[in-house]
Amino acid sequence: MATSNPSEVFVENLLEWHETNGRHELPWRADTATPFNVLVAEFMLQQTSAGQVLNVYGDFVQKYPTPESILDTPQEELADDIESLGLRKRTRYFREASEQLVENHNSTVPNTRSELLDLQGVGEYTATSVLAHAFEKDVAAVDTNVARILSRVFGLDYGDKPEASENWELAEDLLPPGQSSDYIHALIDFGAEVCTASKPNCENCPLEGICEYSPEESS
Structure with missing residues (x-):
C-alpha cells in the first residue's frame, strides 16, 4: 500500500x-574515491559548479593523492593547478588542512564532525558531506x-x-x-x-x- x-x-x-x-558518473562519487579524494572534491565544489570541478579534479587527485603530496609541492604550482576554479584561497585550504592531517591525524581524514570542523576551510556543509560520502554516516x-x-x-x-x-x-x-x-x-x-x-x-x-x-x- x-x-x-x-x-x-x-x-x-x-x-x-x-x-x-x-549524476552518478561524477568521479568523486565513485566507490574508489578515498576519503581524501572526497575532501578534495568538497573543497573544489565550494562556490563552484560540478562542471568546472570536472575539468580539474581527475588530474589533481592523480597528482595529489595524499596530504603529503600537496605539502611537497610549491604553493605557486598548487595554485596554478586549481587556478581555473577561481577562489584562490582554496590553495591555503589545501595546504593548511593537509598539514593538519599529517601532524594531527596520521595523514588520514578524520571521521568525526568536530575533528573535521577543526580543519582549515571546513564548515558545517563540508564536514557533513565528508561524513556522509566518505564514511557513510547518517x-x-x-x-x-x-x-x-x-x-x-x-x-x-x-x-x-x-x-x-x-x-x-x-x-x-x-x-x-x-x-x-x-x-x-x-x-x-x-x-x-x-x-x-x-x-x-x-x-x-x-x-x-x-x-x-x-x-x-x-x-
Missing part, C-alpha cells in the same frame, strides 16, 4: 528520481540548493538561508537511515536539474503532488 505521508513520499520519490536521473547536509528545495516543497520561510537551524533539522528528520550519501546527492542533483533557482521544471517534477510551491511565485 502506497504511503500518503508527505515526508515519506518526498524521500521515496526523490531517491527514485535520482536512481534514474542522478548525516544530512544543507546548502543553498537544498534549502531552496525544502522551502518550496514544505512551505518554509528559510529558502535563502541554508544556515537556518530549521532547514538542518528538517533535512535530518527526512534522512533515510543508511542512505545519507544517495540522499544528499539526490538533493544536489534535483536542485541542479529540476528545482532550479529560476524557472523550475514544475511540470515534470516527481514531487508535484506534495509540493507547496507555486510556479507563479518565481514569475
Whole structure:
C-alpha cells in the first residue's frame, strides 16, 4: 500500500528520481574515491559548479593523492593547478588542512564532525558531506540548493538561508537511515536539474503532488 505521508513520499520519490536521473558518473562519487579524494572534491565544489570541478579534479587527485603530496609541492604550482576554479584561497585550504592531517591525524581524514570542523576551510556543509560520502554516516547536509528545495516543497520561510537551524533539522528528520550519501546527492542533483533557482521544471517534477510551491511565485 502506497504511503500518503508527505515526508515519506518526498524521500521515496526523490531517491527514485535520482536512481534514474542522478549524476552518478561524477568521479568523486565513485566507490574508489578515498576519503581524501572526497575532501578534495568538497573543497573544489565550494562556490563552484560540478562542471568546472570536472575539468580539474581527475588530474589533481592523480597528482595529489595524499596530504603529503600537496605539502611537497610549491604553493605557486598548487595554485596554478586549481587556478581555473577561481577562489584562490582554496590553495591555503589545501595546504593548511593537509598539514593538519599529517601532524594531527596520521595523514588520514578524520571521521568525526568536530575533528573535521577543526580543519582549515571546513564548515558545517563540508564536514557533513565528508561524513556522509566518505564514511557513510547518517548525516544530512544543507546548502543553498537544498534549502531552496525544502522551502518550496514544505512551505518554509528559510529558502535563502541554508544556515537556518530549521532547514538542518528538517533535512535530518527526512534522512533515510543508511542512505545519507544517495540522499544528499539526490538533493544536489534535483536542485541542479529540476528545482532550479529560476524557472523550475514544475511540470515534470516527481514531487508535484506534495509540493507547496507555486510556479507563479518565481514569475
